[in-house]
Every structure is written in C-alpha cells, then in structure tokens.
Amino acid sequence: MHTGVSYFSSRTLRHVRDDLRNIADHDCTYVVHCYTETDLAYYRETMREIADATREAGLEVWFDPWGAAGIFSGETLTRFPLDHPATWQVLSEGRRIGASCPNHPDTRGFLREWIDACAAAGGDVLFWDEPHFYTGLWRRDFSGAWACRCVVCVSLFHDRYRHPMPADFTPEVRAFRESSLTELLTDLCRYGHEKGMRNALCLLPTDLTAHGFPQPEERLRQALERRAGDANPAAVESMMHIGVGDFDTAAAISDLDIFGCDPYWYLFGTDAQPFVRAYSGLAKAAAEKHGRGLQLWLQAFSVPAGREDELRSGVRVAEDLGATHLAAWSFEGTASMSQIRCRRPEVVWSILGEEFRRLRNTT
Numbered sequence: 001m002h003t004g005v006s007y008f009s010s011r012t013l014r015h016v017r018d019d020l021r022n023i024a025d026h027d028c029t030y031v032v033h034c035y036t037e038t039d040l041a042y043y044r045e046t047m048r049e050i051a052d053a054t055r056e057a058g059l060e061v062w063f064d065p066w067g068a069a070g071i072f073s074g075e076t077l078t079r080f081p082l083d084h085p086a087t088w089q090v091l092s093e094g095r096r097i098g099a100s101c102p103n104h105p106d107t108r109g110f111l112r113e114w115i116d117a118c119a120a121a122g123g124d125v126l127f128w129d130e131p132h133f134y135t136g137l138w139r140r141d142f143s144g145a146w147a148c149r150c151v152v153c154v155s156l157f158h159d160r161y162r163h164p165m166p167a168d169f170t171p172e173v174r175a176f177r178e179s180s181l182t183e184l185l186t187d188l189c190r191y192g193h194e195k196g197m198r199n200a201l202c203l204l205p206t207d208l209t210a211h212g213f214p215q216p217e218e219r220l221r222q223a224l225e226r227r228a229g230d231a232n233p234a235a236v237e238s239m240m241h242i243g244v245g246d247f248d249t250a251a252a253i254s255d256l257d258i259f260g261c262d263p264y265w266y267l268f269g270t271d272a273q274p275f276v277r278a279y280s281g282l283a284k285a286a287a288e289k290h291g292r293g294l295q296l297w298l299q300a301f302s303v304p305a306g307r308e309d310e311l312r313s314g315v316r317v318a319e320d321l322g323a324t325h326l327a328a329w330s331f332e333g334t335a336s337m338s339q340i341r342c343r344r345p346e347v348v349w350s351i352l353g354e355e356f357r358r359l360r361n362t363t
Contacts, residue, residue, distance in 0.1 A: 001319070003356040004030035004327040005300075006064065008076075009336045011039075011046050013053065019331065020057040026353035027360045031059050032127050032327060034066035037079045040117055048121040055122075062125040062200070063118040069107050070099025071184075073130035073204075075337060080110050089134045089147040092167045092238075097134045102184045103152045111184075112191055119195040125258070126192045128201045131181045132243040137220070142227040144235030146173070153180070169238035178244045182253060189255035200258035200295055200325075205268065205279045206245040213275060216240070216268050251286035258325060259287040260295030265310070266303055272313040277321075284321045295325035300352060301334035305343035308351055315355045326359070328352050 005028050010016050023031060031054050039047050051061045066074030070081055070089075080100055081088055087100040087107050100107040118126060134147035146169050157165040157176050166173065189199040208216050221236050244250045251259040263279040265272045280296050287294040296318045298311055311328075318326045330337075333345025342348045 001323060001359050002029045002060075002325045003359060004028050004032055004060075004062070004325065005352070006032040006034060006327065006330040008034035008036075008066065009331055011043055011050070013046070013049055016050055017053050017057075020053055020059065023331065024057050024059060026349070027356035029058075029060060029360075030062055030125070030325075030327075032062040032064050034074060034076070035063040035114070035118060035121070036066045036074070036076050037068055038076070040114060041079070044117055044121065047117075051122040060124050061122060062127045063121070063123040064127045064129045065111065065114055066129065068114055069110060070097075070134070071102055071107070071111075071131055072128065073132070075339065080107075084110075088150070090150040090153075091134065091145040091147050092149055092169070093143065093145045095145065097147060099134050099147075101148050101150050101152060102131070102133065103148070103156055103180050104150070105152075108184065108187060111188055115188065115191050115195055115197075119197060123197050125198045125200050126188075128185055128188065128199065130202060130204050130243055130262070131185060132204075133177055133181075135239075135242050137239045137242075142224055142239075144224065144238055146238040146241075148177075156180070169234045169241075174237075174241055177241070178246055178249070181244050182249055185250075186253050186255075189253055193255045198257040199255055200260070200293075201250060201253065201256055202295065202297060203244050203247065203250060203261050203283075204242050205261060205263055205275075206240065206242055208240065208268070211278050211282075213268065213270050213278070215270065219269070247282050247286040248289065251283075251290045251292055256290075256292060258293040258295050259283060259290070260297065260323075260325065262297035262299070262329070263314075264297070264299035265314075266299050266307070272310040273317065276314050276317045280317055280321050280323070284323075293324035294321070295327065296321075296323045298326065298328040298352070300328040300330055300348050301337070301340040301342060303333065303342040303344075303348050308342075308344065308347045311348065311351050312355060315359070319359065326356075
C-alpha cells in the first residue's frame with residue numbers, strides 16, 4: 001500500500017526539505033502538494049524546486065488544485081473569479097457568487113493552464129480534490145440556494161432536457177450538476193495524461209441518509225429551522241449534495257487512474273468503523289469495476305483530544321479493503337493551520353507514523 005500526506009506548510013525550501021525528511025521518516029511514499037493559485041501566480045519555480053526535493057527524499061509528487069477557481073476544495077482563496085467575473089456561478093435565487101462555473105469555457109481553459117504548470121514543475125499525479133459547485137453549507141449560508149443558473153448552465157440544461165432549468169432543486173438539477181463535474185474531469189484527466197501525468201479523483205461522502213447515516217442531515221435540518229424556518233427536503237438535499245454522489249460514473253471517467261473518497265467521520269459526526277466501511281466499500285466497488293487504484297483518506301484535522309486512536313480503525317478498514325493508496329490530511333495533524341488543527345496534532349502525527357510503518361512493513 002502506498003502511504004501519503006497532504007502538504008501546504010511552507011514554501012521556504014530549507015523548511016520544506018526538513019518536513020520532507022519528517023514525512024519520509026513517517027513511512028510515507030508520496031506527498032500531495034497543494035498547488036494554489038498563489039503558487040501559480042508567484043511560486044512556479046519554487047514549486048518545481050519543491051517537486052525536485054520531494055523526489056530526492058524518495059517520495060512521489062502529487063499536485064492538488066487546492067481551492068482553484070472555487071471548484072476544488074481547500075482552505076485558501078481563489079483569484080481567478082475576481083479577474084473573470086463572467087465565469088461566476090449564479091444561485092437559484094439570482095445571487096452571483098465569487099466561484100467560477102465548471103461549465104464556463106474560460107474556467108476550463110484556466111484549469112488546463114494549471115495542468116501545464118504542474119507538468120512544468122514535474123508532477124507525477126494530479127489529485128482532483130472534491131470537485132463541487134458552490135456549497136452554501138461551507139460558507140454558513142443556510143438559505144438553501146444552489147448553483148448554478150448562469151447563462152451557460154441554463155443553456156446546457158435546456159439542450160439536455162428540452163425545458164427550462166427550474167429554480168427548485170429537482171432530480172434533473174442534481175443529475176445535471178453531477179454530469180457537469182464529470183464532463184469537466186473527463187476533459188482535465190485526458191489533458192493530464194497528454195502531459196504525462198496520472199490522475200487521481202477524491203469524492204466526498206454524500207447521500208448520507210440513504211447509506212444509513214441520517215444524523216448529519218438531521219442536524220442541518222435543525223440548523224435551517226433555527227436560521228431560516230425552512231426545513232423542506234429539497235432545501236436540505238441541495239445543501240447536503242456536494243460534488244458527485246454517483247461513484248460508479250465518476251470512477252468510469254476516461255484517463256482516471258486512481259479513484260477514492262474521504263470518509264471523514266469526525267467531520268460528519270459519525271462513528272469511525274461503520275462510516276469508513278460504508279463509503280470506502282462504495283469506492284472500492286467502483287474502483288475495481290473500472291480498473292482503478294483505490295485511495296482512501298484519513299482525517300488528520302480537527303481531531304478531538306482523546307479520540308486519536310480512532311485513526312487506527314480507519315487504517316484497518318483501508319487495509320481490509322485492499323486499498324492501493326492511503327493518505328492523511330494533513331502533515332503534522334494540520335498543526336500549521338489554527339482553524340482546523342487537531343487538538344493534539346503531535347499525537348495524531350505519531351499514530352499516523354506508527355500505522356504507516358506497520359503497513360509498509362507488512363505489505
């Protein structure tokens with residue numbers, strides 16, 4: 001099993017080298033470097049140097065479009081929508097949001113430029129991190145409004161379904177959003193292969209109630225009732241539908257090499273064993289059907305004190321399912337980011353090192 005960790009802690013090469021040695025000492029075999037829009041604007045040569053240092057440490061180089069265009073996940077800001085307001089997503093209630101639409105041609109052109117930069121820096125794998133439309137839940141927007149009803153999306157929806165796009169979150173709207181993301185990824189994965197890199201895709205768990213975990217949706221329903229007095233099923237679904245729920249269709253994307261998910265049980269407020277097994281099992285079935293490697297993620301951010309040993313349960317499930325890749329978000333228990341650092345990051349990092357070492361010694 002390949003073992004890895006995400007990294008965004010420094011751009012100063014001497015510090016990065018020290019951290020890479022630390023990562024290698026924790027028995028990782030690859031690093032998912034967050035290649036942000038800030039890096040794209042100001043650190044391109046630095047990112048090439050970091051990639052070189054990563055390989056010198058015996059580690060494979062993955063690049064993550066962290067927060068790029070507001071489409072991929074990440075605790076960072078996006079500049080592209082500010083410079084290209086025509087690409088903004090439009091909410092169902094008419095508001096425009098500073099995140100670019102996955103269907104807009106300029107957005108797709110920009111993401112191809114990001115791939116070019118990764119190729120120039122010497123990336124081995126492109127890590128497509130939780131692609132999604134605007135997610136109000138992540139911005140404390142409990143209006144229930146969803147995206148996107150921009151002119152491009154409205155036109156494409158009409159072409160596909162032969163009637164106007166509704167303002168309500170219908171099954172057709174959901175299907176359209178998912179197909180828009182998979183079509184974007186199909187284009188990006190193909191281009192990544194043309195540039196000599198492999199492609200990995202990670203999806204967030206969705207459809208929680210359908211898979212036996214109604215508690216998160218009930219908590220959201222209660223929050224909506226407190227803030228907006230609206231807890232209708234469509235509003236809840238629109239806020240809980242993040243990314244792509246159809247794992248089989250996603251894993252079938254041409255030019256995809258590795259498929260997986262990040263069943264973050266701490267984040268969703270569930271028990272580790274059943275939650276990880278349910279979504280990891282779905283990812284495994286899809287990956288095996290389409291001949292992809294299987295990657296599973298461990299939550300190494302916002303881990304409460306006293307619950308660090310639950311990480312071992314996540315590792316055991318990944319091991320039982322035969323995952324080809326396991327990774328943790330993020331380096332050193334995300335100690336460098338105060339908003340989501342683990343309560344005891346040093347304990348989390350130590351446990352990850354122990355478990356990765358055990359895996360590397362037994363496989």
